[in-house]
Amino acid sequence: MADPNDYTDPTLLETLRDTGAPRILTTRTDGTTVYVALGDAGELVEVDITGGA
Numbered sequence: 001m002a003d004p005n006d007y008t009d010p011t012l013l014e015t016l017r018d019t020g021a022p023r024i025l026t027t028r029t030d031g032t033t034v035y036v037a038l039g040d041a042g043e044l045v046e047v048d049i050t051g052g053a
Contacts, residue, residue: 002043007036008026017038023047035048
């Protein structure tokens, strides 16, 4: 589970819930660009879409 406070966009959870988007490209507060999605329990999770290590 990802902490919503770790991202520059404070509305990620609401946006994912309201739009039904499968994932959103966003930026962590440390400058790293990542995809986030809703987990099974409605929590924010980071998604690895690279398909590898």
